[in-house]
Amino acid sequence: MRIAVIGTGMVGRALAARLAELGHDVVIGTRGVEETLARSDSDAMGNPPYSQWQHEHTNVRPEPFAEAGAHGELVLNATAGGASLQALAAVGAANLAGKVVVDVANPLDFSRGMPPRLSVANDDSLGEQIQRAFPDARVVKTLNTVNANVMVDPSRVPGAHAIFVAGDDGAAKETVKGLLMQLGWREGTIVDLGGIRAARGTEMFLPLWVALLGALGTADFNIAVVKA
Amino acid sequence: MRIAVIGTGMVGRALAARLAELGHDVVIGTRGVEETLARSDSDAMGNPPYSQWQHEHTNVRPEPFAEAGAHGELVLNATAGGASLQALAAVGAANLAGKVVVDVANPLDFSRGMPPRLSVANDDSLGEQIQRAFPDARVVKTLNTVNANVMVDPSRVPGAHAIFVAGDDGAAKETVKGLLMQLGWREGTIVDLGGIRAARGTEMFLPLWVALLGALGTADFNIAVVKA
Numbered sequence: 296m297r298i299a300v301i302g303t304g305m306v307g308r309a310l311a312a313r314l315a316e317l318g319h320d321v322v323i324g325t326r327g328v329e330e331t332l333a334r335s336d337s338d339a340m341g342n343p344p345y346s347q348w349q350h351e352h353t354n355v356r357p358e359p360f361a362e363a364g365a366h367g368e369l370v371l372n373a374t375a376g377g378a379s380l381q382a383l384a385a386v387g388a389a390n391l392a393g394k395v396v397v398d399v400a401n402p403l404d405f406s407r408g409m410p411p412r413l414s415v416a417n418d419d420s421l422g423e424q425i426q427r428a429f430p431d432a433r434v435v436k437t438l439n440t441v442n443a444n445v446m447v448d449p450s451r452v453p454g455a456h457a458i459f460v461a462g463d464d465g466a467a468k469e470t471v472k473g474l475l476m477q478l479g480w481r482e483g484t485i486v487d488l489g490g491i492r493a494a495r496g497t498e499m500f501l502p503l504w505v506a507l508l509g510a511l512g513t514a515d516f517n518i519a520v521v522k523a
Numbered sequence: 524m525r526i527a528v529i530g531t532g533m534v535g536r537a538l539a540a541r542l543a544e545l546g547h548d549v550v551i552g553t554r555g556v557e558e559t560l561a562r563s564d565s566d567a568m569g570n571p572p573y574s575q576w577q578h579e580h581t582n583v584r585p586e587p588f589a590e591a592g593a594h595g596e597l598v599l600n601a602t603a604g605g606a607s608l609q610a611l612a613a614v615g616a617a618n619l620a621g622k623v624v625v626d627v628a629n630p631l632d633f634s635r636g637m638p639p640r641l642s643v644a645n646d647d648s649l650g651e652q653i654q655r656a657f658p659d660a661r662v663v664k665t666l667n668t669v670n671a672n673v674m675v676d677p678s679r680v681p682g683a684h685a686i687f688v689a690g691d692d693g694a695a696k697e698t699v700k701g702l703l704m705q706l707g708w709r710e711g712t713i714v715d716l717g718g719i720r721a722a723r724g725t726e727m728f729l730p731l732w733v734a735l736l737g738a739l740g741t742a743d744f745n746i747a748v749v750k751a
Contacts, residue, residue, distance in 0.1 A: 412645050417645070452751055453749065454749055456747075457746075459731075461734075486735070487738060488731075488737070489737060489738065493734040495730045495734075496731035496733065497734075499727040499728070499729075499730045499731065500727070500731050502724040502727045503724035503725060503727065503728050506716040506723075506724040507716070507748060510714055510716050513750060516748060516751065518685075518746040519746065519747040519749050520735060520746055521680050521681065521744060521745055521747050522680065522739050523680055523741060523743035
Protein backbone atom coordinates (compact mmCIF):
# COMPACT_ATOMS: atom_id res chain seq x y z
CA MET A 296 0.00 0.00 0.00
CA ARG A 297 1.15 3.58 -0.56
CA ILE A 298 1.45 5.04 2.94
CA ALA A 299 2.21 8.60 4.00
CA VAL A 300 3.62 8.89 7.50
CA ILE A 301 3.24 12.50 8.65
CA GLY A 302 5.92 13.50 11.17
CA THR A 303 9.67 12.84 11.35
CA GLY A 304 9.99 12.31 15.12
CA MET A 305 10.68 8.96 16.76
CA VAL A 306 7.08 7.74 16.28
CA GLY A 307 7.03 8.64 12.59
CA ARG A 308 10.46 7.10 12.04
CA ALA A 309 9.56 3.85 13.82
CA LEU A 310 6.33 3.44 11.85
CA ALA A 311 7.83 4.47 8.49
CA ALA A 312 10.81 2.13 8.89
CA ARG A 313 8.70 -0.87 9.86
CA LEU A 314 6.00 -0.30 7.25
CA ALA A 315 8.66 0.03 4.51
CA GLU A 316 10.33 -3.14 5.80
CA LEU A 317 6.95 -4.87 5.44
CA GLY A 318 6.96 -3.92 1.76
CA HIS A 319 4.75 -0.85 1.73
CA ASP A 320 5.60 2.15 -0.44
CA VAL A 321 6.24 4.67 2.32
CA VAL A 322 6.91 8.38 2.21
CA ILE A 323 7.47 10.46 5.32
CA GLY A 324 5.96 13.95 5.34
CA THR A 325 7.67 16.99 6.79
CA ARG A 326 7.17 20.75 6.61
CA GLY A 327 10.40 21.35 4.69
CA VAL A 328 12.50 18.49 3.37
CA GLU A 329 15.71 20.53 3.06
CA GLU A 330 15.34 21.95 6.58
CA THR A 331 14.63 18.56 8.09
CA LEU A 332 17.64 16.99 6.37
CA ALA A 333 19.88 19.94 7.31
CA ARG A 334 19.35 19.59 11.06
CA SER A 335 22.49 18.09 12.56
CA ASP A 336 21.69 18.24 16.27
CA SER A 337 20.00 15.65 18.42
CA ASP A 338 16.53 16.69 19.61
CA ALA A 339 15.47 17.56 23.17
CA MET A 340 14.96 13.85 23.90
CA GLY A 341 18.50 12.98 22.73
CA ASN A 342 17.31 11.34 19.52
CA PRO A 343 19.75 11.47 16.60
CA PRO A 344 19.10 13.95 13.78
CA TYR A 345 16.70 12.95 11.03
CA SER A 346 19.46 12.93 8.39
CA GLN A 347 21.23 10.08 10.17
CA TRP A 348 18.03 8.02 10.26
CA GLN A 349 17.32 8.89 6.61
CA HIS A 350 20.78 7.67 5.65
CA GLU A 351 19.95 4.28 7.19
CA HIS A 352 16.44 4.16 5.65
CA THR A 353 16.82 4.89 1.96
CA ASN A 354 13.60 2.95 1.29
CA VAL A 355 11.60 5.79 2.89
CA ARG A 356 11.41 9.01 0.85
CA PRO A 357 10.93 12.38 2.58
CA GLU A 358 8.37 14.65 0.95
CA PRO A 359 6.72 17.96 1.83
CA PHE A 360 3.40 17.49 3.67
CA ALA A 361 1.16 18.01 0.62
CA GLU A 362 3.17 15.75 -1.70
CA ALA A 363 3.30 13.07 0.99
CA GLY A 364 -0.47 13.32 1.40
CA ALA A 365 -1.01 13.04 -2.34
CA HIS A 366 1.16 9.90 -2.41
CA GLY A 367 -0.58 8.06 0.42
CA GLU A 368 -3.60 5.83 -0.03
CA LEU A 369 -3.44 5.74 3.75
CA VAL A 370 -2.19 8.68 5.82
CA LEU A 371 -0.75 8.16 9.26
CA ASN A 372 -0.58 11.09 11.69
CA ALA A 373 2.57 10.67 13.79
CA THR A 374 3.16 14.34 14.59
CA ALA A 375 3.24 15.75 18.12
CA GLY A 376 -0.37 16.13 19.20
CA GLY A 377 -0.12 19.88 19.67
CA ALA A 378 0.97 20.27 16.04
CA SER A 379 -1.27 17.66 14.42
CA LEU A 380 -4.13 19.85 13.17
CA GLN A 381 -1.72 22.35 11.62
CA ALA A 382 0.36 19.60 9.99
CA LEU A 383 -2.72 17.86 8.58
CA ALA A 384 -4.00 21.19 7.25
CA ALA A 385 -0.68 21.49 5.40
CA VAL A 386 -1.17 17.96 4.06
CA GLY A 387 -4.45 19.32 2.76
CA ALA A 388 -8.09 18.30 3.14
CA ALA A 389 -8.22 17.19 -0.51
CA ASN A 390 -5.32 14.80 0.12
CA LEU A 391 -7.14 13.30 3.10
CA ALA A 392 -10.63 13.05 1.61
CA GLY A 393 -11.92 9.50 1.38
CA LYS A 394 -8.70 8.09 2.82
CA VAL A 395 -8.04 6.15 5.97
CA VAL A 396 -6.29 8.57 8.34
CA VAL A 397 -4.63 6.70 11.19
CA ASP A 398 -4.14 8.98 14.19
CA VAL A 399 -1.53 7.70 16.64
CA ALA A 400 -0.80 11.08 18.29
CA ASN A 401 -1.46 12.18 21.84
CA PRO A 402 -2.33 15.78 22.72
CA LEU A 403 0.52 16.09 25.22
CA ASP A 404 1.38 19.53 26.58
CA PHE A 405 4.83 19.72 28.17
CA SER A 406 4.68 23.51 28.65
CA ARG A 407 4.03 23.14 32.39
CA GLY A 408 6.77 20.53 32.84
CA MET A 409 6.60 16.83 33.61
CA PRO A 410 4.41 14.90 33.70
CA PRO A 411 2.67 16.38 30.64
CA ARG A 412 -0.96 17.43 30.79
CA LEU A 413 -3.36 16.90 27.90
CA SER A 414 -4.15 19.96 25.79
CA VAL A 415 -7.58 18.49 25.07
CA ALA A 416 -9.45 16.06 27.33
CA ASN A 417 -12.74 15.04 28.88
CA ASP A 418 -15.22 16.80 26.52
CA ASP A 419 -13.23 16.29 23.35
CA SER A 420 -10.17 14.51 21.98
CA LEU A 421 -7.53 15.02 19.32
CA GLY A 422 -9.01 12.15 17.32
CA GLU A 423 -12.41 13.87 17.26
CA GLN A 424 -10.82 17.23 16.42
CA ILE A 425 -9.10 15.68 13.41
CA GLN A 426 -12.32 13.99 12.29
CA ARG A 427 -14.23 17.28 12.62
CA ALA A 428 -11.52 19.29 10.83
CA PHE A 429 -11.45 16.78 7.94
CA PRO A 430 -14.98 15.40 7.72
CA ASP A 431 -14.24 13.51 4.49
CA ALA A 432 -11.31 11.65 6.05
CA ARG A 433 -11.95 8.25 7.62
CA VAL A 434 -10.14 8.74 10.93
CA VAL A 435 -9.11 5.76 13.06
CA LYS A 436 -7.47 6.33 16.42
CA THR A 437 -5.03 3.58 17.39
CA LEU A 438 -1.57 2.77 18.78
CA ASN A 439 -1.46 5.91 20.97
CA THR A 440 -1.51 3.83 24.16
CA VAL A 441 1.96 2.33 23.67
CA ASN A 442 5.52 3.50 23.11
CA ALA A 443 6.76 3.76 19.49
CA ASN A 444 8.93 0.66 19.86
CA VAL A 445 5.98 -1.41 21.06
CA MET A 446 3.72 0.00 18.31
CA VAL A 447 5.86 -1.60 15.62
CA ASP A 448 6.98 -4.68 17.59
CA PRO A 449 4.37 -5.80 20.13
CA SER A 450 6.48 -8.89 20.87
CA ARG A 451 8.76 -6.63 22.95
CA VAL A 452 6.09 -7.13 25.62
CA PRO A 453 5.47 -10.82 26.34
CA GLY A 454 2.14 -12.57 26.01
CA ALA A 455 -1.19 -11.12 25.01
CA HIS A 456 -1.80 -7.40 25.46
CA ALA A 457 -4.28 -4.98 23.99
CA ILE A 458 -4.36 -2.39 21.26
CA PHE A 459 -7.42 -0.22 20.75
CA VAL A 460 -9.12 1.08 17.61
CA ALA A 461 -11.79 3.78 17.52
CA GLY A 462 -13.41 5.37 14.49
CA ASP A 463 -16.73 6.07 12.84
CA ASP A 464 -15.97 4.16 9.61
CA GLY A 465 -16.16 0.39 9.99
CA ALA A 466 -14.33 -0.40 6.75
CA ALA A 467 -11.53 2.01 7.70
CA LYS A 468 -11.18 0.17 11.01
CA GLU A 469 -10.94 -3.15 9.16
CA THR A 470 -8.11 -1.72 7.01
CA VAL A 471 -6.33 -0.54 10.15
CA LYS A 472 -6.80 -3.91 11.86
CA GLY A 473 -5.10 -5.52 8.87
CA LEU A 474 -2.20 -3.12 9.18
CA LEU A 475 -1.97 -3.75 12.94
CA MET A 476 -1.79 -7.48 12.31
CA GLN A 477 1.04 -6.90 9.84
CA LEU A 478 2.85 -5.05 12.64
CA GLY A 479 2.43 -8.14 14.82
CA TRP A 480 -0.70 -7.34 16.80
CA ARG A 481 -2.78 -10.49 17.17
CA GLU A 482 -6.41 -10.38 16.09
CA GLY A 483 -7.83 -11.31 19.49
CA THR A 484 -5.95 -8.49 21.20
CA ILE A 485 -7.26 -5.72 18.92
CA VAL A 486 -10.13 -4.12 20.85
CA ASP A 487 -12.69 -2.13 18.87
CA LEU A 488 -14.00 0.60 21.18
CA GLY A 489 -16.59 1.93 18.72
CA GLY A 490 -16.77 5.44 17.29
CA ILE A 491 -14.06 8.09 17.24
CA ARG A 492 -15.45 9.53 20.48
CA ALA A 493 -13.72 6.65 22.29
CA ALA A 494 -10.45 8.42 21.43
CA ARG A 495 -11.19 10.32 24.66
CA GLY A 496 -10.66 7.07 26.50
CA THR A 497 -7.38 6.10 24.88
CA GLU A 498 -5.95 9.64 25.04
CA MET A 499 -6.96 10.10 28.68
CA PHE A 500 -5.16 6.83 29.44
CA LEU A 501 -1.89 8.72 28.96
CA PRO A 502 -1.55 10.02 32.55
CA LEU A 503 -1.84 6.41 33.77
CA TRP A 504 0.68 5.33 31.12
CA VAL A 505 3.11 8.00 32.37
CA ALA A 506 2.59 6.93 36.00
CA LEU A 507 3.22 3.30 34.99
CA LEU A 508 6.39 4.32 33.12
CA GLY A 509 7.63 5.77 36.41
CA ALA A 510 6.55 2.76 38.47
CA LEU A 511 7.88 0.10 36.08
CA GLY A 512 11.06 1.88 34.94
CA THR A 513 10.61 0.80 31.32
CA ALA A 514 8.52 1.89 28.33
CA ASP A 515 8.34 -1.71 27.14
CA PHE A 516 4.98 -2.39 28.76
CA ASN A 517 1.33 -2.46 27.86
CA ILE A 518 -2.02 -3.32 29.35
CA ALA A 519 -4.06 -6.41 28.68
CA VAL A 520 -7.83 -6.46 28.98
CA VAL A 521 -9.04 -9.40 31.07
CA LYS A 522 -12.71 -10.29 31.22
CA ALA A 523 -14.82 -12.89 32.88
CA MET B 524 -9.91 -3.06 62.34
CA ARG B 525 -12.60 -0.42 62.99
CA ILE B 526 -13.59 0.76 59.53
CA ALA B 527 -15.94 3.58 58.52
CA VAL B 528 -17.32 3.24 55.02
CA ILE B 529 -18.69 6.63 53.95
CA GLY B 530 -21.53 6.29 51.42
CA THR B 531 -24.51 3.96 51.21
CA GLY B 532 -24.57 3.39 47.43
CA MET B 533 -23.61 0.15 45.72
CA VAL B 534 -19.87 0.74 46.20
CA GLY B 535 -20.23 1.50 49.90
CA ARG B 536 -22.54 -1.49 50.41
CA ALA B 537 -20.23 -3.88 48.58
CA LEU B 538 -17.18 -2.77 50.55
CA ALA B 539 -18.97 -2.63 53.90
CA ALA B 540 -20.50 -6.09 53.47
CA ARG B 541 -17.23 -7.74 52.46
CA LEU B 542 -15.11 -6.00 55.10
CA ALA B 543 -17.60 -7.01 57.80
CA GLU B 544 -17.59 -10.57 56.46
CA LEU B 545 -13.79 -10.52 56.80
CA GLY B 546 -14.24 -9.77 60.49
CA HIS B 547 -13.73 -6.01 60.60
CA ASP B 548 -15.86 -3.80 62.83
CA VAL B 549 -17.63 -1.83 60.11
CA VAL B 550 -19.97 1.15 60.28
CA ILE B 551 -21.45 2.77 57.21
CA GLY B 552 -21.74 6.55 57.25
CA THR B 553 -24.69 8.46 55.85
CA ARG B 554 -26.02 12.03 56.11
CA GLY B 555 -29.14 10.99 58.00
CA VAL B 556 -29.65 7.45 59.27
CA GLU B 557 -33.44 7.76 59.60
CA GLU B 558 -33.80 9.23 56.10
CA THR B 559 -31.58 6.60 54.53
CA LEU B 560 -33.51 3.76 56.22
CA ALA B 561 -36.86 5.35 55.30
CA ARG B 562 -36.23 5.34 51.53
CA SER B 563 -38.32 2.59 50.00
CA ASP B 564 -37.71 3.17 46.30
CA SER B 565 -35.00 1.71 44.12
CA ASP B 566 -32.44 4.27 42.96
CA ALA B 567 -31.92 5.59 39.41
CA MET B 568 -29.71 2.57 38.64
CA GLY B 569 -32.43 0.15 39.78
CA ASN B 570 -30.60 -0.80 42.96
CA PRO B 571 -32.80 -1.89 45.86
CA PRO B 572 -33.38 0.55 48.73
CA TYR B 573 -30.78 0.72 51.48
CA SER B 574 -33.21 -0.62 54.09
CA GLN B 575 -33.42 -3.94 52.26
CA TRP B 576 -29.63 -4.25 52.16
CA GLN B 577 -29.42 -3.22 55.83
CA HIS B 578 -31.89 -5.94 56.76
CA GLU B 579 -29.56 -8.51 55.15
CA HIS B 580 -26.40 -7.01 56.71
CA THR B 581 -27.07 -6.60 60.41
CA ASN B 582 -23.31 -6.83 61.06
CA VAL B 583 -22.90 -3.34 59.53
CA ARG B 584 -24.21 -0.44 61.61
CA PRO B 585 -25.39 2.78 59.93
CA GLU B 586 -24.17 5.97 61.63
CA PRO B 587 -24.28 9.69 60.83
CA PHE B 588 -21.14 10.85 58.99
CA ALA B 589 -19.40 12.32 62.07
CA GLU B 590 -20.11 9.33 64.33
CA ALA B 591 -18.96 6.95 61.60
CA GLY B 592 -15.74 8.94 61.21
CA ALA B 593 -15.14 8.88 64.95
CA HIS B 594 -15.57 5.09 64.96
CA GLY B 595 -13.18 4.33 62.10
CA GLU B 596 -9.47 3.78 62.53
CA LEU B 597 -9.58 3.69 58.74
CA VAL B 598 -12.09 5.75 56.74
CA LEU B 599 -13.12 4.67 53.27
CA ASN B 600 -14.66 7.21 50.90
CA ALA B 601 -17.26 5.42 48.77
CA THR B 602 -19.49 8.39 48.04
CA ALA B 603 -20.24 9.66 44.52
CA GLY B 604 -17.22 11.72 43.46
CA GLY B 605 -19.20 14.92 43.06
CA ALA B 606 -20.34 14.69 46.69
CA SER B 607 -17.14 13.40 48.29
CA LEU B 608 -15.62 16.64 49.58
CA GLN B 609 -18.91 17.69 51.16
CA ALA B 610 -19.46 14.26 52.74
CA LEU B 611 -15.92 14.13 54.13
CA ALA B 612 -16.35 17.66 55.52
CA ALA B 613 -19.42 16.34 57.37
CA VAL B 614 -17.34 13.41 58.65
CA GLY B 615 -15.06 16.12 60.00
CA ALA B 616 -11.37 16.95 59.62
CA ALA B 617 -10.72 15.96 63.23
CA ASN B 618 -12.17 12.50 62.56
CA LEU B 619 -9.85 12.08 59.56
CA ALA B 620 -6.66 13.50 61.06
CA GLY B 621 -3.83 10.95 61.22
CA LYS B 622 -6.05 8.23 59.76
CA VAL B 623 -5.73 6.25 56.56
CA VAL B 624 -8.42 7.61 54.22
CA VAL B 625 -9.03 5.23 51.33
CA ASP B 626 -10.55 7.06 48.38
CA VAL B 627 -12.25 4.76 45.88
CA ALA B 628 -14.48 7.44 44.30
CA ASN B 629 -14.44 8.78 40.76
CA PRO B 630 -15.37 12.39 39.95
CA LEU B 631 -18.03 11.37 37.45
CA ASP B 632 -20.40 14.03 36.14
CA PHE B 633 -23.55 12.61 34.54
CA SER B 634 -25.19 16.04 34.12
CA ARG B 635 -24.48 16.07 30.38
CA GLY B 636 -25.65 12.50 29.88
CA MET B 637 -23.77 9.33 29.04
CA PRO B 638 -20.92 8.65 28.93
CA PRO B 639 -20.10 10.72 32.02
CA ARG B 640 -17.36 13.35 31.92
CA LEU B 641 -14.99 13.93 34.80
CA SER B 642 -15.72 16.98 36.98
CA VAL B 643 -11.98 17.26 37.68
CA ALA B 644 -9.21 16.05 35.38
CA ASN B 645 -5.85 16.72 33.84
CA ASP B 646 -4.46 19.38 36.23
CA ASP B 647 -5.96 17.95 39.39
CA SER B 648 -7.83 14.92 40.71
CA LEU B 649 -10.38 14.08 43.37
CA GLY B 650 -7.70 12.21 45.31
CA GLU B 651 -5.53 15.31 45.43
CA GLN B 652 -8.50 17.53 46.31
CA ILE B 653 -9.29 15.30 49.28
CA GLN B 654 -5.65 15.29 50.41
CA ARG B 655 -5.50 19.12 50.14
CA ALA B 656 -8.83 19.57 51.95
CA PHE B 657 -7.72 17.27 54.77
CA PRO B 658 -3.94 17.70 55.01
CA ASP B 659 -3.71 15.64 58.20
CA ALA B 660 -5.43 12.64 56.58
CA ARG B 661 -3.26 9.98 54.95
CA VAL B 662 -5.11 9.61 51.66
CA VAL B 663 -4.63 6.54 49.47
CA LYS B 664 -6.36 6.33 46.10
CA THR B 665 -7.22 2.78 45.08
CA LEU B 666 -9.91 0.46 43.66
CA ASN B 667 -11.50 3.23 41.52
CA THR B 668 -10.49 1.47 38.29
CA VAL B 669 -12.84 -1.50 38.75
CA ASN B 670 -16.53 -2.14 39.31
CA ALA B 671 -17.73 -2.56 42.92
CA ASN B 672 -18.21 -6.31 42.48
CA VAL B 673 -14.63 -6.72 41.26
CA MET B 674 -13.29 -4.49 44.05
CA VAL B 675 -14.42 -6.95 46.70
CA ASP B 676 -13.96 -10.14 44.67
CA PRO B 677 -11.15 -9.87 42.12
CA SER B 678 -11.56 -13.58 41.32
CA ARG B 679 -14.65 -12.62 39.27
CA VAL B 680 -12.07 -11.75 36.61
CA PRO B 681 -9.79 -14.72 35.82
CA GLY B 682 -6.02 -14.71 36.11
CA ALA B 683 -3.75 -11.87 37.18
CA HIS B 684 -4.95 -8.30 36.80
CA ALA B 685 -3.89 -5.03 38.32
CA ILE B 686 -5.02 -2.75 41.09
CA PHE B 687 -3.34 0.59 41.67
CA VAL B 688 -2.44 2.48 44.83
CA ALA B 689 -1.35 6.12 44.97
CA GLY B 690 -0.64 8.23 48.01
CA ASP B 691 1.95 10.37 49.72
CA ASP B 692 2.19 8.28 52.91
CA GLY B 693 4.12 5.05 52.46
CA ALA B 694 2.89 3.45 55.69
CA ALA B 695 -0.71 4.25 54.76
CA LYS B 696 -0.18 2.53 51.42
CA GLU B 697 1.17 -0.54 53.22
CA THR B 698 -1.99 -0.64 55.38
CA VAL B 699 -4.12 -0.38 52.25
CA LYS B 700 -2.14 -3.10 50.47
CA GLY B 701 -2.85 -5.38 53.42
CA LEU B 702 -6.55 -4.61 53.15
CA LEU B 703 -6.48 -5.21 49.37
CA MET B 704 -4.89 -8.61 49.94
CA GLN B 705 -7.66 -9.47 52.41
CA LEU B 706 -10.13 -8.63 49.63
CA GLY B 707 -8.31 -11.13 47.40
CA TRP B 708 -5.93 -8.92 45.44
CA ARG B 709 -2.61 -10.72 45.02
CA GLU B 710 0.54 -8.93 46.14
CA GLY B 711 2.22 -9.01 42.71
CA THR B 712 -0.77 -7.37 41.04
CA ILE B 713 -0.90 -4.36 43.39
CA VAL B 714 0.88 -1.57 41.50
CA ASP B 715 2.21 1.36 43.53
CA LEU B 716 2.07 4.42 41.27
CA GLY B 717 3.75 6.76 43.76
CA GLY B 718 2.28 9.91 45.27
CA ILE B 719 -1.36 10.99 45.34
CA ARG B 720 -0.81 12.99 42.14
CA ALA B 721 -1.00 9.66 40.28
CA ALA B 722 -4.72 9.66 41.16
CA ARG B 723 -4.99 11.74 37.97
CA GLY B 724 -3.94 8.66 36.05
CA THR B 725 -6.36 6.24 37.65
CA GLU B 726 -9.28 8.70 37.55
CA MET B 727 -8.64 9.64 33.90
CA PHE B 728 -8.69 5.91 33.08
CA LEU B 729 -12.47 6.05 33.58
CA PRO B 730 -13.39 7.10 30.02
CA LEU B 731 -11.44 4.07 28.73
CA TRP B 732 -13.16 1.88 31.33
CA VAL B 733 -16.57 3.13 30.14
CA ALA B 734 -15.63 2.49 26.49
CA LEU B 735 -14.47 -1.02 27.43
CA LEU B 736 -17.73 -1.64 29.30
CA GLY B 737 -19.53 -0.90 26.03
CA ALA B 738 -17.17 -3.01 23.93
CA LEU B 739 -17.09 -6.02 26.27
CA GLY B 740 -20.70 -5.96 27.43
CA THR B 741 -19.80 -6.77 31.02
CA ALA B 742 -18.46 -4.88 34.03
CA ASP B 743 -16.59 -8.00 35.16
CA PHE B 744 -13.32 -6.98 33.54
CA ASN B 745 -10.06 -5.35 34.47
CA ILE B 746 -6.70 -4.52 32.99
CA ALA B 747 -3.43 -6.32 33.61
CA VAL B 748 -0.08 -4.58 33.31
CA VAL B 749 2.35 -6.59 31.18
CA LYS B 750 6.01 -5.63 31.03
CA ALA B 751 9.10 -6.91 29.32
